[in-house]
Amino acid sequence: MQGGMPFRVEAWIPIGDLGSVNVYAFTEGPTTVLVDSGMFSGKSVYTLLKGLRRFGVDPRSLERVVVTHYHVDHLTGAAILCEALGAELMLARGDLELLLHVGVEQYFRGALELLALAGTPRTVLEEIARSSPAVRVAEAYGAVAELSPKPLGEGDRIGMPGHGYYLVMETPGHTPGHIVLVSHGRRKVLLGDTVLPGITPHVSLHSLDSDPLGDYLSSLSRIAREMDGYQGLPGHGDPIKDVATRTRELIAHHVDRLGEIVNILGKIGKATAFEVAQRVRWRGAENWGSLPPLGKYLALGETLSHLRRLEVLGVVERLEAGGRLQWRLAVNSLDTSRIVRRLGVEALK
Incomplete structure (x- = not known):
């Protein structure tokens, strides 16, 4: 990989204006590790595999898929990849708890109940429920759960072929268990959706005893303090030259x-x-x-x-x-x- 950078493959996703999700491939010799995986969709996985081959990466070398967070466009493609290629799946422990013990349908029902308490008219709730992909993607999340993902937490080290070790940093907010992966030696951070260029990552309340925006602002403040001058590799869009600068912009927005x-x-x-x-x-x-x-x-x-x-x-x-x-x-x-x-x-x- 040129200049010590992982290969970035844009896997197709049918989500609004995004159009694709970034999947990062670290490869050396017979071993490849992916960060994020696209969606539980033939077209999404096909564009990912085609992109890997374009960079000369043999999909059969896939050993591990590391997922930054629970959302459908980052996680559920792993169900197909890991089942077909025998790769190990690793997921942030906070989001793994959601996957195994809450489930996407119950999570969405709870969100709608909270919106009803918050004064949302029935007509709007029905409109949201009809358009939500929650029920449609329940099968995908079930397939992921069957893989028994390995949990990841703060300070865990992940070997990236040809790139040394990346450290896990827990950055809750966008999801309860979101993680980023940091190489302090190379001054690079794989961001998932914690920091994105040009758009503001979504932070939503799903429980009245939680404070996801407080968690998110704390995560951003930590990145701003510890990663000044680091290059950010986001889950959508192009690399961020100085992730701390972009992080401060997001804090100011909120x-x-x-x-x-x-x-x-x-x-x-x-x-x-x-x-x-x-x-x-x-x-x-x-x-x-x-x-x-x-x-x-x-x-x-x-x-x-x-x-x-x-x-x-x-x-x-x-x-x-x-x-x-x-x-x-x-x-x-x-x-x-x-x-x-x-x-x-x-x-x-």
Whole structure:
């Protein structure tokens, strides 16, 4: 591999504007290790295998598939690859817990129940449920579970053929168990979807006792502190020249979004997450009504994760009445500029 870089193969995926997922191949002699795997789809696996051969990598040399996180476009292609080629599958322990003990259908049902509590009208919930791939991909996740993946956690070392060892760093947020893989000697990090170029990774709330945005901001802060000047190899898009710089941009985005929600609550008082989400400025959408069903699902999950972070910080408080959740500012003053400054400090801790 030229310049000590793994080969990057773009495997086809049928997801929105993404179009493909990056699969990284480390190969030397008779051994290959992949990072991420594409989808449980003939076309996705075919484009991956074709891409490997284009780089001169024999798929029969595949020894191990290391997956950065639970999402369908990164994980489920491994079911086909590992079954066909006898490769070992390794997955972050936090996401492995979801795979084995929760399951994608139950996970999605829980998310819909939370959206209902958050004031989402039945018509919107039905629209989201009809368009969701959760039920369709349940078979794929079941096939992955049958492979008995090996769990990965903080500090584990993975040998990459021709590239030495990469260290596992746990970076929860985008999923509960997301990991990145770091080579400090080569100053490179395989990012999965923790940091992406040009787009903001999705962070959604699925449980009222969790704080995924807090987890995510902590993960970003750690990357910014420890990986200044490192090259990032993301799950989608081109390499990131300086991952710490991009990470700080993502932190700033979420601080701005937290401030936006504070301003919304300052204007309208008590509100459900659905009412807040309708007023947030969503990138690429003229207004709430122009979002597709999947976009509304993601936007509601994002709004909830930001409200929960504000709640943990003591900026808002959560109320429950009539089977619905509402939030309101918990401070006496509506000095939103002061609150936003506080958010920026908290996010970088």
